[in-house]
Amino acid sequence: MAIPLSLTALLPFHPNSLKTSRSENPLPTPFYGKTLRYLSSKFGSIRARTPLQVNQGGSPKIDESLSSIITELEREKGEQEEGEIEKQANKKLADCWREIHGQDNWSGLLDPMDPLLRAELIRYGEMAQACYDAFDFDPFSKYCGGCKYIRRKFFEPLGLADHDYKVTRFLYATSTNNLLNFFKISRRTHNWSDHANWIGYIAVSSDAMTKRLGRRDITIAWRGTVTELEWIENLTDLLIPIAPEINCCHDPMVKVERGFLNLYTSKKEDYRFCKYSVREQILDEVSDLVRQYSNEELSISVTGHSLGSALAMLSAYDIAETGLNVVSDGCNIPVSVFSFSGPRVGNRRFKKRIEGLGVKVLRVVNVHDMVPNVPGILVNENMPLFVRWLLDWLPWSYRHVGVKLELDHKHSPFLRDTVDPTCLHNLEAHLHLLDGFISFLSVYSLFSCKSIYTFSSLLYFLLVVAKIGKNTAKVV
Incomplete structure (x- = not known):
C-alpha cells in the first residue's frame, strides 16, 4: 500500500x-x-x-x-x-555477511541504512564500549589501569552475554612518552603494574553465533579515551616510516603518526605485562586462531573508538601486511575496521597501501566532533587535489582511510544541543545516533528503546524519556 x-x-x-x-x-x-x-x-x-x-x-x-x-x-x-x-523479511545475515562486512565498500547500504548493517555496527560499537565499561579508572584501586573482570567471564557482568563471543586474550600496552595522558596509574604504593595498561581484547564467536553470522568471526576491540581528550595535545603530527617497526613493509614512504606507532610497538622486557608489544600479542593470537579454525570460513573484524580507532587501523593493516589473513588455499580472510570517531593515522601512501591490501574501513563520525579532524589539520584529504599533491611530501600531510558515515547529534530529539567536546566525542552517543539513523536526508527515528536505557554515561547529554511507548519526552 x-x-x-x-x-x-x-x-x-x-x-x-x-x-x-x-x-x-x-x-x-x-x-x-x-x-x-x-x-x-x-x-x-x-x-x-x-x-x-x-x-x-x-x-x-x-x-x-x-x-x-x-x-x-x-x-x-x-x-x-x-x-x-x-526483501528485508527474507534477508539473513548469514546469507549476506560479506556485503555487511564491506566487500563492496558498503555501497548501497548506507543511504538508506541497511537494518542488518545498523545492527552489526551497534554490536561492534558495544564491543568497543565494553573496553571502557570494564576498565578500572579508580586511581585508588590496586588494579587501576587494568580490567575489572576476568577473561573467561568478561561479557556477563557487562550485560553482553547475548553477543555470544569468547575472549581468548587480553591486550596490554606499554606506556610511552608520547601519550602519557592516555595511561592510568594507581596512586597506591603496590599495584599490578606501573608501566602497562589494559587496552583491549581479542574474542572469537561461539558455535551458535558463528551459525548466525555465517562465519567464524575473530574480533579485536580497542579501548580509546572515555572522558579526557588531552592525548590530542601530545600528538606531534609528525609522520614516520612504518617500515622499521613493521619490517614486512618495504615501502619507506608509507608513514603513520609517530605516537600511534610507538604505542603499538613499544615494550619493556623487564616487566611482566610489557614483555611483548601489543603488536606481538595480536599477531601471535590471531595466528593461533586462524590455525585453530582453518577448516572454517573466517572473518577478522577490528573495532575501536577515538585513539582505539587509530590502533584498530594499524592492527588491521599489520595483519594484512604480514599475510596472517592468507590461508593455505591462497584465499584471503576478509579484514574490516569499524571505526568510531577516529583520528587520521597516516599519509597518502599508507591509505593507498592499506586499501590495496583489501582492508575495508567504515568510519562512523559525529560531524561536530573535533577528533576526526586531527592530526593533519593543515594538509589533509579535504584540500584541493593540486594542493595535496604539491604538499604531499610534508611530514604532517595526512589522509583519512575508507568510507565515512556522518551522523549529527542535533538530529536526535533525545540529545541536548551541546558544544562540550567530550559529549560530542562520546561513543555511546554515536551508537544512539546509529540506532535512529535512516538516511542522510531523513529525520531521526528511534528503532529500539535500548539506545536510551543502556547508555549509562550520557546522563548529562541525553534527555530523559518519560514515556517511550507514547513517544513523548521531557527534559529534567
Whole structure:
C-alpha cells in the first residue's frame, strides 16, 4: 500500500526545519532522497515555479502536471516499498555477511541504512564500549589501569552475554612518552603494574553465533579515551616510516603518526605485562586462531573508538601486511575496521597501501566532533587535489582511510544541543545516533528503546524519556 507523499517533500527545505512531534508520522524517509533526486533530474523546471497556487477563496489548487507526477511517484514508491519489506523479511545475515562486512565498500547500504548493517555496527560499537565499561579508572584501586573482570567471564557482568563471543586474550600496552595522558596509574604504593595498561581484547564467536553470522568471526576491540581528550595535545603530527617497526613493509614512504606507532610497538622486557608489544600479542593470537579454525570460513573484524580507532587501523593493516589473513588455499580472510570517531593515522601512501591490501574501513563520525579532524589539520584529504599533491611530501600531510558515515547529534530529539567536546566525542552517543539513523536526508527515528536505557554515561547529554511507548519526552 502506497504511503501518501506529502507535498512538503517537493519544497526545497532542510530536513531539520521540520517541526513535527514524535507522535506524528514522519515523511517516508527511505525514499525521500530518491524523490528529490528523481524530481530534480526529470522535472527540474517544476522547481522554478510555485507548486501550489492559491485562489481568491484561499483553497490550494495543485498544478495539473505536478499532480500527475505525484500520483506516479506514489505508485512507484508503493511498489518499491512492498518489495523492500519482502526483501528485508527474507534477508539473513548469514546469507549476506560479506556485503555487511564491506566487500563492496558498503555501497548501497548506507543511504538508506541497511537494518542488518545498523545492527552489526551497534554490536561492534558495544564491543568497543565494553573496553571502557570494564576498565578500572579508580586511581585508588590496586588494579587501576587494568580490567575489572576476568577473561573467561568478561561479557556477563557487562550485560553482553547475548553477543555470544569468547575472549581468548587480553591486550596490554606499554606506556610511552608520547601519550602519557592516555595511561592510568594507581596512586597506591603496590599495584599490578606501573608501566602497562589494559587496552583491549581479542574474542572469537561461539558455535551458535558463528551459525548466525555465517562465519567464524575473530574480533579485536580497542579501548580509546572515555572522558579526557588531552592525548590530542601530545600528538606531534609528525609522520614516520612504518617500515622499521613493521619490517614486512618495504615501502619507506608509507608513514603513520609517530605516537600511534610507538604505542603499538613499544615494550619493556623487564616487566611482566610489557614483555611483548601489543603488536606481538595480536599477531601471535590471531595466528593461533586462524590455525585453530582453518577448516572454517573466517572473518577478522577490528573495532575501536577515538585513539582505539587509530590502533584498530594499524592492527588491521599489520595483519594484512604480514599475510596472517592468507590461508593455505591462497584465499584471503576478509579484514574490516569499524571505526568510531577516529583520528587520521597516516599519509597518502599508507591509505593507498592499506586499501590495496583489501582492508575495508567504515568510519562512523559525529560531524561536530573535533577528533576526526586531527592530526593533519593543515594538509589533509579535504584540500584541493593540486594542493595535496604539491604538499604531499610534508611530514604532517595526512589522509583519512575508507568510507565515512556522518551522523549529527542535533538530529536526535533525545540529545541536548551541546558544544562540550567530550559529549560530542562520546561513543555511546554515536551508537544512539546509529540506532535512529535512516538516511542522510531523513529525520531521526528511534528503532529500539535500548539506545536510551543502556547508555549509562550520557546522563548529562541525553534527555530523559518519560514515556517511550507514547513517544513523548521531557527534559529534567
